[in-house]
Amino acid sequence: MTKLLQVNDLVVKFGLRAGDLTALNGITFSLDPGERMGLVGESGAGKSVAGFSVINLIGKPGFIASGNVVFEGEEISSLPLEKMRDIRGNRISMIFQDPMMTLNPVLTVGTQMMETVLAHKKVSRAEARETALENLRKVYIPSPEKRLEQYPHELSGGMRQRIVIATSLITNPSLIIADEPTTALDVTIQAEIMDLLLELCEKERKGLILITHDLGVVSQVTRKIAVMYAGRIIEKGETDKIVRNPQHPYTRGLIAALPQTEQRGKRLAQIPGMMPNLTSIPPGCAFNPRCPHAMDICRTREPEMFPCPETGGETACFLLDQERK
Amino acid sequence: MIMNQTLTTTIEKVISVENLVKHFDISGGFLDRLSLRGGRPTLRTTSVKAVNNVSFNIFPGETFSVVGESGCGKSTLGRTVLGLYPPNSGRILYRGERIDNLSASRMLPYRARMQMIFQDPYASLNPRMSARQILEEPVLFHNPGITRGEVRDKVDEVMDMVGVDPQWGERFPHEFSGGQRQRISIARALAVDPEFIVADEPISALDVSIQAQVLNLLMEAQEKRGLTYMFITHDLSVVEHISTRVAVMYLGTLCELARTDELYTSPRHPYTQALLSAIPRLGETGLKHIRLKGEVPTPIDLPSGCVFHGRCVYGNERCRREIPNLHTLENGTRVACHGVEEGRI
Numbered sequence: 324m325t326k327l328l329q330v331n332d333l334v335v336k337f338g339l340r341a342g343d344l345t346a347l348n349g350i351t352f353s354l355d356p357g358e359r360m361g362l363v364g365e366s367g368a369g370k371s372v373a374g375f376s377v378i379n380l381i382g383k384p385g386f387i388a389s390g391n392v393v394f395e396g397e398e399i400s401s402l403p404l405e406k407m408r409d410i411r412g413n414r415i416s417m418i419f420q421d422p423m424m425t426l427n428p429v430l431t432v433g434t435q436m437m438e439t440v441l442a443h444k445k446v447s448r449a450e451a452r453e454t455a456l457e458n459l460r461k462v463y464i465p466s467p468e469k470r471l472e473q474y475p476h477e478l479s480g481g482m483r484q485r486i487v488i489a490t491s492l493i494t495n496p497s498l499i500i501a502d503e504p505t506t507a508l509d510v511t512i513q514a515e516i517m518d519l520l521l522e523l524c525e526k527e528r529k530g531l532i533l534i535t536h537d538l539g540v541v542s543q544v545t546r547k548i549a550v551m552y553a554g555r556i557i558e559k560g561e562t563d564k565i566v567r568n569p570q571h572p573y574t575r576g577l578i579a580a581l582p583q584t585e586q587r588g589k590r591l592a593q594i595p596g597m598m599p600n601l602t603s604i605p606p607g608c609a610f611n612p613r614c615p616h617a618m619d620i621c622r623t624r625e626p627e628m629f630p631c632p633e634t635g636g637e638t639a640c641f642l643l644d645q646e647r648k
Numbered sequence: 649m650i651m652n653q654t655l656t657t658t659i660e661k662v663i664s665v666e667n668l669v670k671h672f673d674i675s676g677g678f679l680d681r682l683s684l685r686g687g688r689p690t691l692r693t694t695s696v697k698a699v700n701n702v703s704f705n706i707f708p709g710e711t712f713s714v715v716g717e718s719g720c721g722k723s724t725l726g727r728t729v730l731g732l733y734p735p736n737s738g739r740i741l742y743r744g745e746r747i748d749n750l751s752a753s754r755m756l757p758y759r760a761r762m763q764m765i766f767q768d769p770y771a772s773l774n775p776r777m778s779a780r781q782i783l784e785e786p787v788l789f790h791n792p793g794i795t796r797g798e799v800r801d802k803v804d805e806v807m808d809m810v811g812v813d814p815q816w817g818e819r820f821p822h823e824f825s826g827g828q829r830q831r832i833s834i835a836r837a838l839a840v841d842p843e844f845i846v847a848d849e850p851i852s853a854l855d856v857s858i859q860a861q862v863l864n865l866l867m868e869a870q871e872k873r874g875l876t877y878m879f880i881t882h883d884l885s886v887v888e889h890i891s892t893r894v895a896v897m898y899l900g901t902l903c904e905l906a907r908t909d910e911l912y913t914s915p916r917h918p919y920t921q922a923l924l925s926a927i928p929r930l931g932e933t934g935l936k937h938i939r940l941k942g943e944v945p946t947p948i949d950l951p952s953g954c955v956f957h958g959r960c961v962y963g964n965e966r967c968r969r970e971i972p973n974l975h976t977l978e979n980g981t982r983v984a985c986h987g988v989e990e991g992r993i
Contacts, residue, residue: 365855479943509717510884514926514937536856539885539928566931580860581930582889584912590867591860591889597825598855 325396327498327530328354328377333390333400335376338383344601346372348554349390351628356497357528359521361541361562364551365577367598373551374500374534376400378411395497413443416491420503422483426475433471436490443494458489462519481512488519498530505540517544538578542566547636550574553599553609556628560636570631570638572614608640616642661744662844662876663706663729668738670699670721670728674948697947698724700900700955701738703974706844711870711877713887713908715923716897719944725897726846726880730762731755742844760790763837767849769829773821779832780817783807783839790840806835809872810865827858831865838869846878851886863890884927888912896920899955900947902974906981916983918960918993954986962987 335347347369354360364370375381377392379400392400399410411417419425427435436455440446446454452471459467462485475483484504491499501520505513521544524531533545541548542562549559550571558571569575579592596613599605605612611621620641628637629644675681675693683692698721706712714722727733729740731747740748747758766772773782783803788794804814810831812824821829830850837845847866851859867890869875881887887894887908894911896904896919904917915921922938940959945951954972957963964986972984987993 365857481943509882510926510928511717511922511937511940514928515939517928518937537928538856539930539932542930543928543932563931577856578930580857582863582885583930584888587889587908588867590864593860593864594857597827597858 324355326353326393327356327358327395328532329393330373330377331390331393333373333376333392334388335372335381335385336388337385341602343388345388345604346385346554346601347376350549350551350554350556351390352549352556352559354498354530354532357524357530358547359524359531359533359545361545361548362532362534362551363536363538363541363548365536365598367553367601368551369554370534370551371502372554374417374502374532377500377532378415378417379407380411380417412439412491412496413494414496415498415500416494416496418484418487418491418499418501418504420506422480422487422507423475425487426483428475430474431471432473432475432478432486436471436486436493439490439493454493455489458492459486461492461523462486462489464489480508481515484508484512484516485519488516488523492523495527496529498532499524500532500534502534503536504533506535506537513540520544538566538581550577553604554601555609555639557610557639558631558634558636560631560634560638564634565636568633570634570643571610571640572616572642573610576613660708661705662708662742663878664739664741664744665705665729666703666739666741668699668702668725668728668740669736670724670733671695671697671736694948697900697950699728699735700950702897702900702902703738704895704902704905706876706878708843708876709870709874710892711879711890713879713881713891713894714897715881715884715887715894717882717923717944719899719947720897721900721947722880722897723848726764726848726878729878730764730846731758732764756790760786760840761842762844762846763840763842765830765833765837765845765847765850768853769826769833770821770853772833773829773836775821778818778820779807779812779824782821782832783817783836786836786840802839806838809838809869810835811861825858826854827861830854830858830862834862834865834869838873841873842875844876844878846880848880849882850879852881852883859886866890884924885929896923899944899950901955902984903956904981904983904985905974906979910979910981914979914981916977916981916988916993917956917985918962918987919956954984960987962993 330350330352332349332351333347334349336343336345350373362370362373376387387400391398433455437451440451440454456467459470464470464485505516517540533541535541545562548562548565549556552573558574569578576594594613599609607622607624608626611617618641626639626641628639631638631643673695681691682689714725716722728735735748739746742758780803783806784799787799787802807814812828812831851862854862891908893907895902898919904920915924922940926937942959951958953969954967957967966986972986974982974984975989976982
């Protein structure tokens with residue numbers, strides 16, 4: 324079976340006056356058709372850059388320095404711009420955190436949705452309108468005819484995000500990349516939007532990359548997970564196993580830092596310090612200054628991905644090196 | 649009911665809020681307000697009904713959390729309690745003294761007793777003042793006649809307390825990370841030795857690992873200094889962790905007030921039930937949340953009766969007509985719901 328998406332040892336750099344800044348340092352992951360993956364990490368870990376670079380949407384001064392992205396068997400990281408446009412928003416759709424950023428404030432919902440239909444399909448305006456309506460119904464928007472005439476500011480945050488999702492579905496993409504799609508929304512609306520994404524992905528067998536800092540959300544909708552730290556993937560595996568039994572000290576710290584019902588009122592486990600700035604990543608393992616288990620080797624050599632049966636995946640930590648045990 | 653009232657007045661309260669109402673006039677200028685009604689020009693007033701008839705008490709040493717979704721009036725409530733907004737009606741008492749109608753100068757002694765921590769440490773610290781200047785300002789203001797040495801000692805003490813090295817005092821806010829800035833905001837609140845702190849979303853702008861650090865700091869400060877917190881947030885798992893009691897707000901109204909364990913194990917108000925079911929929990933697969941009908945109505949035109957009736961599956965004729973009052977259940981939980989009162993929910 325061909326993979327839906329393969330990202331191979333992707334390195335993304337930003338050319339700055341002071342020299343190149345490495346934002347993504349060799350990330351590798353793959354997705355089967357219809358599979359859902361969570362990409363988690365704290366701000367500055369590089370998870371959004373990872374999402375953007377899949378569809379080669381990194382603006383200057385950023386560039387892909389090495390590695391590649393293979394989508395449905397075709398290498399897309401080196402495609403010329405015009406060809407990339409056929410894939411972007413067509414076979415791969417992206418949903419962003421702030422729906423107001425995606426929607427044009429001076430055009431009605433109908434105009435924007437029909438524009439998308441007309442850009443990707445050769446149909447009449449009446450047919451385009453019909454397609455827009457059909458997609459609005461898919462995301463359970465009440466009275467869709469009325470919504471087509473409305474402007475984004477007339478709608479609530481949850482409704483706007485539904486419209487963004489409806490628009491992204493128009494071209495029937497096989498992969499959706501959702502970058503913090505519910506971070507700006509309230510919990511009850513977040514639950515509804517996640518419900519919707521889950522249902523759409525399951526019903527139409529779409530792949531999903533969910534980029535978020537919220538481990539709770541990831542554990543509800545994804546089957547596998549990749550944890551990022553300072554531009555690298557440091558742990559990946561099956562979501563339920565990683566959430567129950569994380570192996571990398573950073574993932575462990577991250578999960579222990581979440582308030583849990585059983586620990587009410589007690590001191591929370593905390594990871595000392597903070598994530599390094601990309602300009603000053605320490606030598607060796609990037610996490611070593613904050614790690615309670617740091618050994619000498621961690622300060623000099625960067626750990627490779629070691630297979631990890633506990634999580635059904637791989638972990639970049641010398642603690643998991645079998646030969647060292 | 650009478651029994652209950654006498655009981656609560658005998659226990660000492662830090663804060664009492666009685667029938668608080670806060671509306672914001674958004675009518676705009678004269679021309680915006682002018683409209684024709686029946687052929688006659690009339691002036692219209694439009695107001696946002698942010699807080700409607702809210703009453704509660706906060707007891708010494710507790711963490712009283714206010715939760716709700718955006719626009720429910722929780723931040724307005726916090727600011728009105730501290731006197732940053734004047735209420736339209738109702739009373740606010742601090743240790744039994746009425747403070748909502750005081751002049752600025754008579755309010756001054758209370759300002760030092762009550763402090764606030766804001767959500768965004770990027771906006772709440774003056775970018776042109778060094779950390780030390782930021783922390784010195786409230787100490788000097790509230791302690792006239794204090795010597796330079798005493799100010800310095802006080803600032804060093806609070807910086808130590810929040811885990812920011814006093815040697816960094818000459819640095820400016822932009823030189824600190826988000827977590828450190830929030831520590832400085834907390835230090836600023838602690839600098840005047842307050843008794844009561846309103847913390848408005850103090851950790852929402854921070855990453856998970858930093859959130860834990862700041863929460864631990866807040867809990868530590870409470871333990872060491874016997875602080876009372878009013879904690880305003882939308883993060884329900886944080887609330888569960890740190891609160892003594894929780895008040896749930898919806899559209900400017902208090903719908904449920906209960907002890908934390910009671911609220912999380914047996915929420916009674918249909919809105920609380922929906923809200924709690926929507927928390928994404930680790931290790932749960934799939935989504936099992938309660939779906940609500942429709943969307944939150946605007947606080948400009950409040951629904952009649954119970955503000956939640958349009959979205960509630962249990963809503964009936966009485967809910968549409970009559971505003972429910974908070975009433976107390978056997979376990980001490982207070983709920984404003986006709987359905988719970990009648991025993992049908």
